Amino acid sequence: MIITFLVSAIKFGMVLLFGSTGETLTEKSGHLNLGIPGVMCVGTAVGCAAEVIYFEACGGKLNMIYPLAVFIPVIATLLGGALMGLIYSFLTVTLHANQNVTGLAMTTFGVGISKYIIAVVDDYKFTAGAKFFRMSILPFSDALGDVGKLFFSYGILVYLSIIVAVLVSFILNRTKVGLHLRAVGENPATADAAGINVTKYRYIATCTGCAISSLGGLLYIMDYLNGNWEYVIDAIGWLCVALVIFTIWKPVFGIFCSILFGVFYVAAEYIPGISLSDKEIFKMLPYLVTIIVLIITSIRNKRENQPPASLGINYFREER
Amino acid sequence: MNTVALELKNISKRFGDKYANKNVDLTLERGEILAILGENGSGKTSMVNMIAGIYYPDEGEIFVDGKPVVITSPKDAFKYKIGMIHQHFKLVDVFSASQNIVLGIKEAGRYKLSEVEDKVYEISKKYGFHINPKKKVHEMSVSEKQTVEIMKVLYRGADILILDEPTAVLTPQEIEKLFAVLRRMREDGKSIIIITHKMHEVLSLSDRVAVMRKGEHVATVKTAETNEKELTEMMMGEKIDLNIERSEPVDPQDRLVVENICSKNAEGIPVLNNVSFTARSGEILGVAGIAGSGQRELLESIAGLYHIDSGEITYNDPATGKQENLRDKTPLQIADLGVRLSFVPEDRLGMGLVGNMDIIDNVMLRSYKKGKSFFLDRNSPHNLAMELIKDLNIITPNEYTPVRKLSGGNIQKVLVGREIAAAPSVFMAAYPVRGLVVNASYSIYNLLNKQKEMGVAVIFVGEDLDVLIELCDRIMVISSGEITGIVDARNTTKEEIGLLMTKARKGDNTDE
Numbered sequence: 001m002i003i004t005f006l007v008s009a010i011k012f013g014m015v016l017l018f019g020s021t022g023e024t025l026t027e028k029s030g031h032l033n034l035g036i037p038g039v040m041c042v043g044t045a046v047g048c049a050a051e052v053i054y055f056e057a058c059g060g061k062l063n064m065i066y067p068l069a070v071f072i073p074v075i076a077t078l079l080g081g082a083l084m085g086l087i088y089s090f091l092t093v094t095l096h097a098n099q100n101v102t103g104l105a106m107t108t109f110g111v112g113i114s115k116y117i118i119a120v121v122d123d124y125k126f127t128a129g130a131k132f133f134r135m136s137i138l139p140f141s142d143a144l145g146d147v148g149k150l151f152f153s154y155g156i157l158v159y160l161s162i163i164v165a166v167l168v169s170f171i172l173n174r175t176k177v178g179l180h181l182r183a184v185g186e187n188p189a190t191a192d193a194a195g196i197n198v199t200k201y202r203y204i205a206t207c208t209g210c211a212i213s214s215l216g217g218l219l220y221i222m223d224y225l226n227g228n229w230e231y232v233i234d235a236i237g238w239l240c241v242a243l244v245i246f247t248i249w250k251p252v253f254g255i256f257c258s259i260l261f262g263v264f265y266v267a268a269e270y271i272p273g274i275s276l277s278d279k280e281i282f283k284m285l286p287y288l289v290t291i292i293v294l295i296i297t298s299i300r301n302k303r304e305n306q307p308p309a310s311l312g313i314n315y316f317r318e319e320r
Numbered sequence: 321m322n323t324v325a326l327e328l329k330n331i332s333k334r335f336g337d338k339y340a341n342k343n344v345d346l347t348l349e350r351g352e353i354l355a356i357l358g359e360n361g362s363g364k365t366s367m368v369n370m371i372a373g374i375y376y377p378d379e380g381e382i383f384v385d386g387k388p389v390v391i392t393s394p395k396d397a398f399k400y401k402i403g404m405i406h407q408h409f410k411l412v413d414v415f416s417a418s419q420n421i422v423l424g425i426k427e428a429g430r431y432k433l434s435e436v437e438d439k440v441y442e443i444s445k446k447y448g449f450h451i452n453p454k455k456k457v458h459e460m461s462v463s464e465k466q467t468v469e470i471m472k473v474l475y476r477g478a479d480i481l482i483l484d485e486p487t488a489v490l491t492p493q494e495i496e497k498l499f500a501v502l503r504r505m506r507e508d509g510k511s512i513i514i515i516t517h518k519m520h521e522v523l524s525l526s527d528r529v530a531v532m533r534k535g536e537h538v539a540t541v542k543t544a545e546t547n548e549k550e551l552t553e554m555m556m557g558e559k560i561d562l563n564i565e566r567s568e569p570v571d572p573q574d575r576l577v578v579e580n581i582c583s584k585n586a587e588g589i590p591v592l593n594n595v596s597f598t599a600r601s602g603e604i605l606g607v608a609g610i611a612g613s614g615q616r617e618l619l620e621s622i623a624g625l626y627h628i629d630s631g632e633i634t635y636n637d638p639a640t641g642k643q644e645n646l647r648d649k650t651p652l653q654i655a656d657l658g659v660r661l662s663f664v665p666e667d668r669l670g671m672g673l674v675g676n677m678d679i680i681d682n683v684m685l686r687s688y689k690k691g692k693s694f695f696l697d698r699n700s701p702h703n704l705a706m707e708l709i710k711d712l713n714i715i716t717p718n719e720y721t722p723v724r725k726l727s728g729g730n731i732q733k734v735l736v737g738r739e740i741a742a743a744p745s746v747f748m749a750a751y752p753v754r755g756l757v758v759n760a761s762y763s764i765y766n767l768l769n770k771q772k773e774m775g776v777a778v779i780f781v782g783e784d785l786d787v788l789i790e791l792c793d794r795i796m797v798i799s800s801g802e803i804t805g806i807v808d809a810r811n812t813t814k815e816e817i818g819l820l821m822t823k824a825r826k827g828d829n830t831d832e
Binding site (some may be wrong): 114174175176179180182183186187189191193194196214303304306309 | 410
């Protein structure tokens with residue numbers, strides 16, 4: 001029981017980890033992308049649609065094979081998310097639109113269009129692909145009993161989310177590209193004066209971030225929900241935004257913090273005899289701890305734990 | 321061997337239809353320190369910005385080592401080994417010194433901070449800097465930040481360094497250190513352009529001086545062959561006699577009595593400590609002090625905008641003869657009594673005026689509550705705006721131009737003019753001439769003098785001690801939130817005020 005609970009919590013946590021890693025990358029460039037729920041919806045819907053196309057192209061459930069059934073939707077999701085990031089960047093960087101307004105518009109737009117996409121395709125066809133996402137890729141999980149179940153029983157995307165988080169963290173903190181990106185988010189005028197192309201960095205970081213975030217939605221639908229479309233992806237998007245704050249913009253913290261969020265979020269399901277209303281209190285806990293983290297970091301007021309200084313502010317070169 | 325490092329020929333730059341620089345010729349020798357001298361708005365900064373690639377000249381040519389070059393971005397400037405240290409630092413707060421230094425450099429090989437730190441250490445040893453490459457910028461003092469800026473330029477191998485008013489933010493000791501470093505760079509064969517308007521710095525540091533006036537290059541002279549008087553005349557273009565007509569106060573009466581006010585800021589640090597003074601009618605009371613010693617808080621607490629913990633502020637109303645306690649009143653009530661504050665913050669528009677609104681609307685900000693009508697009365701503010709434009713010579717296309725488009729002096733005239741128009745009985749002006757050219761400053765001083773002659777109690781917070789001594793009747797000196805002395809302006813010296821300004825309290829001189 002406790003193992004099933006933890007497995008479920010970890011799985012859910014990794015959904016959030018994708019979302020928050022992507023959003024962290026985006027925010028490091030100075031873009032407060034509140035469109036992340038919409039981005040995740042669209043990316044996931046595009047991924048599901050791609051699975052349907054693959055299903056039809058290969059001639060049915062029985063002909064679907066392992067790497068392709070996962071690979072195709074993943075690529076499609078990445079592209080769908082990146083496209084949303086492109087729209088967002090075009091509006092905020094090129095047209096100087098207000099970031100908050102753009103983000104919220106992207107969310108409403110994204111949720112709506114994803115519902116349309118799912119309504120158009122036959123959902124049982126992508127449900128057929130779910131088993132490939134849930135398939136354990138590590139052969140020794142059964143042999144190790146509970147330990148194996150806890151650490152080695154997941155589908156490929158769960159492991160990918162951790163790899164991506166570590167990789168993003170490495171890039172941000174250990175490479176020059178990361179240094180430049182953080183400079184763009186902290187002080188774009190300084191970065192510009194140093195010869196860094198602010199526009200390029202913001203576009204690329206936002207598109208990559210949105211692509212990564214979208215994988216969270218795909219993991220949620222195909223793995224966690226076993227291929228059932230549920231529109232609550234956008235609620236998960238908001239959790240990801242909260243998680244970014246909770247991790248104080250550090251993707252490696254995200255690995256542990258997301259599991260904690262997962263524990264809070266799924267705990268209610270595993271407590272016997274809990275009333276429906278009490279369940280909602282558990283689902284509220286992630287937001288509550290985020291507020292507590294905000295209070296603590298604000299009181300300590302350490303400069304390193306604050307959001308990027310130019311978060312949410314567009315950069316116009318003329319104003320230097 | 322060519323000894324000229326940099327040459328400008330016939331450089332012009334326009335903003336709109338106004339020339340920022342017109343037909344400027346300038347040469348910079350190898351291994352010299354060239355000072356550029358000029359008033360605010362004389363085109364010093366725009367000229368060096370063209371060398372550094374921030375602006376692009378409309379006409380003319382730039383030569384580096386005798387070859388014509390095109391510099392369209394700071395990157396290009398680096399290519400020709402030109403580096404600029406801006407007045408406002410361009411640093412990322414959360415990065416360490418070495419991270420800031422390496423920012424934007426495209427070098428082959430792996431990104432390794434330890435190598436950067438070694439190189440920074442090497443350069444700092446060569447020129448006698450003190451820098452901790454691991455220290456985060458937000459933990460640094462202003463002087464340390466400047467060192468990082470200079471290091472950024474040196475790290476990129478610059479041979480021509482441009483410093484835009486580097487001493488404005490430094491203490492005298494830090495300035496000496498900086499100058500020692502600059503002299504060592506000169507010995508190393510680097511060419512340095514330094515912008516300043518402090519005359520004694522020009523004379524002590526530079527080899528040659530280029531004087532700018534109204535966007536034009538007047539002359540370049542050898543420092544050893546000139547003197548302060550000659551340079552001032554070149555800068556002003558004429559022998560101008562800057563005298564302020566100071567009249568004797570007529571029938572001074574206590575208008576505002578401040579007793580023992582104390583106040584703490586949000587962090588619990590005392591910003592005002594037992595401040596007591598009296599402002600009299602028909603008199604200008606000057607306030608002198610190092611920036612941030614509590615001047616702002618003092619004026620704001622009189623105006624009711626700043627919380628005070630203890631003390632009394634009593635106002636003798638000349639109309640009714642009654643004594644009013646200002647501590648019990650709201651800012652609006654205080655303003656209605658005739659106590660007016662015109663505060664010119666560093667960005668001029670921050671407090672008092674709304675940049676995107678025109679003169680009429682800004683005038684209306686003070687009057688919109690008047691009258692009973694549901695609709696706004698736009699006519700009287702319009703008339704007042706026209707009056708201000710005429711009386712104060714505000715240069716603006718028309719009264720509907722957003723104030724942010726006006727020049728600094730004209731913005732300040734709108735602000736001061738609006739407050740004066742309300743016929744105040746106490747008028748407080750903080751830094752009203754900040755950033756203004758000499759002529760505009762004097763028109764503001766005349767406005768203050770006129771108020772004084774009308775029997776207003778004027779409180780003037782100023783930066784220039786010479787002006788304070790010439791303009792005011794009494795000068796109050798504030799140091800770390802404490803009044804260290806009130807002197808008679810007619811019988812005081814700069815030295816006396818200077819000593820009072822630095823008279824530290826308990827020795828805990830925390831910045832900010």
